[in-house]
Structure formats: structure tokens, C-alpha cells
Amino acid sequence: MEFSKEFANVKLHLMRGKFAWNECFRDDSCKEPTIGSHSVQENRFLNRIAEDGHVLYRQQKIEKDKASYKFHKQGIGSATTFPGFCGTHDTDVFIPIERKDYERGNKEQEFLFAYRAFAFEYQAKKSYYKVIKHYYDLFDKKDIDTLKSYHPVFDFTKINMVHNKKYFSDLLNKNRKPLQNVENIRNYLNKTLDNKSFSDIVTRTFVFPEEYKFVVSNAFYLAVDHLGNVINGNNEDILTTLTVVPEKNKTLVLFSYPKQHNKKFSPFMNYINKSNLLERKKIFSTLIATYTENIAFNPKLWDSMEEQQKNLFYDVYEATLINKYSPFIAYDLNLFTKIKS
Numbered sequence: 001m002e003f004s005k006e007f008a009n010v011k012l013h014l015m016r017g018k019f020a021w022n023e024c025f026r027d028d029s030c031k032e033p034t035i036g037s038h039s040v041q042e043n044r045f046l047n048r049i050a051e052d053g054h055v056l057y058r059q060q061k062i063e064k065d066k067a068s069y070k071f072h073k074q075g076i077g078s079a080t081t082f083p084g085f086c087g088t089h090d091t092d093v094f095i096p097i098e099r100k101d102y103e104r105g106n107k108e109q110e111f112l113f114a115y116r117a118f119a120f121e122y123q124a125k126k127s128y129y130k131v132i133k134h135y136y137d138l139f140d141k142k143d144i145d146t147l148k149s150y151h152p153v154f155d156f157t158k159i160n161m162v163h164n165k166k167y168f169s170d171l172l173n174k175n176r177k178p179l180q181n182v183e184n185i186r187n188y189l190n191k192t193l194d195n196k197s198f199s200d201i202v203t204r205t206f207v208f209p210e211e212y213k214f215v216v217s218n219a220f221y222l223a224v225d226h227l228g229n230v231i232n233g234n235n236e237d238i239l240t241t242l243t244v245v246p247e248k249n250k251t252l253v254l255f256s257y258p259k260q261h262n263k264k265f266s267p268f269m270n271y272i273n274k275s276n277l278l279e280r281k282k283i284f285s286t287l288i289a290t291y292t293e294n295i296a297f298n299p300k301l302w303d304s305m306e307e308q309q310k311n312l313f314y315d316v317y318e319a320t321l322i323n324k325y326s327p328f329i330a331y332d333l334n335l336f337t338k339i340k341s
Helices: 005-014 042-049 087-092 107-140 144-150 161-195 259-273 277-291 299-304 307-322
Strands: 034-038 054-063 066-075 081-086 201-208 214-220 240-247 250-258 295-297
Touching: 034 087, 042 214, 042 240, 042 295, 054 299, 081 087, 081 107, 107 144, 107 161, 107 201, 107 214, 107 240, 107 250, 201 259, 201 277, 214 277, 240 277, 250 259, 259 277, 277 307, 295 299
Parallel strands: none
Antiparallel strands: 034 081, 054 066, 054 295, 201 250, 214 240, 214 295, 240 250
């Protein structure tokens, strides 16, 4: 009996909370405890999309050892939160976007939206690596009692401990370089914040002239553009952030990336700029379904969407996992819709 890859991945993601990296993203030397920082502001944005204080938040649930990456109702006090900042830094760093409306072209505000989105991704990657290391140690030490407490369904006396130790060793090696990459980006972003050199980050802002009841805040590696030009290959290192937030009578979409890679992103940005309103909605809807996990909906909005659209949302994500190097295609998916009565 083998500790299958599919089952391992389910449990690894489940255990991320138990072994969460919970240090302050802003400063390694910070001695304050971390808090549940919102990656999307509660008082400015989450409360705009909430229904009776709740949203539908995309998260992984485990039922009978099977993963379900669906939307589940959650209070806005905990939705989109992560232990990535201490209370002092969570307050002080984000004052320009917590207490002021977004001003298009305000480089500091645009940087902070991207900074917060990346911090969420960084914490997830650090936590995932900690879980892998923990499992490697358990198989290395043949700690069957602890493994059984995690996986009571398995008979670990019949599992090849050496084989599974190698599996987690390979997984550690596979994730070592991506982890170093996000460490480098974290250092870069914190130095940028120190120096206030906010123009080093390019933010393309797109405004939809209606208030749509969902939010997104995520960092990801765009694999290829619409022409098939590779943005990130096997050695991924150019991170993109995407923020979607509603304001009064409009919805903001902020797409950010390092200025030094502007040439790589220019064809894709031109493609978006030349699109009409409906095409643009489909482009960003596909990007969201493909690359983002940190997303929350107004419950009535999600419930009023056609089943075909809901299924396509999930299908796009799963298909991308299979072949992420196919040219980007904007599917007939539109998340930017109004709540239907």
C-alpha cells in the first residue's frame, strides 16, 4: 500500500494551517505576534460585498479524505485573513489604502495593493514548505505514531517508508528554488517600501463602470500570454499580482508586475487595452479562474450565476493545472455580473 501522491497533496494543504508560517512579513526582527491580517480590507471592501456579515470564500475542505476546493460561507472577520503581519505593521504600512480612497496613478497605493497580495502568497508558500519538511522528518525518523494520528485510514506497517521519504525529499528539492525566489521578492519589496521607490512596480488599472460584488487579492506566475510567448518557464521568477475590489458605482482591477519586465508584459497589456468591455471582463475572469485562490463572492451573486458559468469557473482552473503553457485564451466566462433577482 502506497502513500499516494493525490492523497499526500490533500493532506499537505490541509496541514498548512497547523504549520503556518506566522512571522511578520515586514520585518524578520519584529518581536510582536502576528494577527489575522486581511488580504482584502474588511471595512472598505469586504463589507461592500457581504450578506449579513458573510461572504462565500474559496477554500479547500477535506471530506472523507477528498479535497473540495469550493466556495464556503465565512464571516468577513476571518475571510481572506492570514498570519502575515504583526498588529503594528498591519496598521502602519497600509494606512494609505486603509484610510484613503484609491487614486488612479497613486504609486504608493498601487504598490501597497500588490505588496499585500504578495504577502498572502508568500505566507502560503512558506507554510507549505514547512509541512513538506515536517513529513520528510516523520518518514526519516519512521515516526509511525505521529503519521497514524494524521492518517488513521492507513496501515503504516505496510507502507514503504524509504520510498515515501524519497517522495518528500524530491518535493523539498522541487520547492526549494521557488521558496528562494519568493524570499528574494520579499526582500526586494521591503527595500522598495523602505526607499519609497514605488515606481519600480508597474500597475495597470482597469475600471469597470459598475460595482460588482466580489474581491480578489492574489500573486501568481503568469505562464504565457495570448500569443504563446512564455512569461514564466520552469524557472518561474516574475511574479504578477491581481487585485479586484468594488467601490461606489465601479469596480477596480489592478494588475501589477516589476517594471524591469515591462517588455515581456507589453503584448499582453496591449491585448487587454484593445479589448472591448465584455472581452475585458472575460479576460480577467479567465485570469482569476486560472491563477487565483484568494477570492470571495457575495453569496447572492454566486447563487444567481448560471450553473454553466460556475462549472466553467472550476473547469478552467483544473484544465490549467494540466497544461499551463498553452497560450492564454479568454473563455466565455464572466464573473463581472450583477446579482439577479
